[in-house]
Amino acid sequence: MAEAFGQFQYPTPPLAVFAEDIVKHYQKFLNHRRALRPEGEYVDVTPDEWAEFEEHFDKRKVELGNCARPYGSPCQHEHACIRCPMLQVNPKMLPRLAEIEKDLILRRKGAEEEQWLGEIDGIDMTLAFVRTKQADAARLAQRSPVALGIPTTRPQRN
Numbered sequence: 001m002a003e004a005f006g007q008f009q010y011p012t013p014p015l016a017v018f019a020e021d022i023v024k025h026y027q028k029f030l031n032h033r034r035a036l037r038p039e040g041e042y043v044d045v046t047p048d049e050w051a052e053f054e055e056h057f058d059k060r061k062v063e064l065g066n067c068a069r070p071y072g073s074p075c076q077h078e079h080a081c082i083r084c085p086m087l088q089v090n091p092k093m094l095p096r097l098a099e100i101e102k103d104l105i106l107r108r109k110g111a112e113e114e115q116w117l118g119e120i121d122g123i124d125m126t127l128a129f130v131r132t133k134q135a136d137a138a139r140l141a142q143r144s145p146v147a148l149g150i151p152t153t154r155p156q157r158n
């Protein structure tokens, strides 16, 4: 089957169906593999490991929101958050982004007067990132949370 959008024909995507017995077999396989692993590998987390884990997430909080870099990795971008794709802006920081944009526009005017062409290029690039992040944060602010509910198991088939 295909769906038509204008002049293009897109194939209908296949449905993903997870049959109950496939899920059961997979769970059985996982339990079997877990039973084969040496018990020594199942150790409790030490307080130091837990503290290190929490510290990593504390260190990902930045002025404008949250840094989404992978766990256990340092900042690779010299904390230039405004230009970084890893920055997830908190919508409540939109006024701060507006201040940053205003400041950049003023700096650009100054750079134009002095004919600092390299500086103008840099400011233009930063402005583009700021505006993209403003749009992303505004879109995020309009989204309402999705309630996924509590998962339940299906009744057994006879």
Ligand code: SF4
Pocket (backbone or CB within 6 Å): 062, 066, 067, 068, 069, 074, 075, 076, 077, 078, 079, 080, 081, 082, 084, 085, 086, 087, 088
């Ligand atoms: S520059 Fe990027 S990776 Fe570094 S702290 Fe900021 S958002 Fe995270």
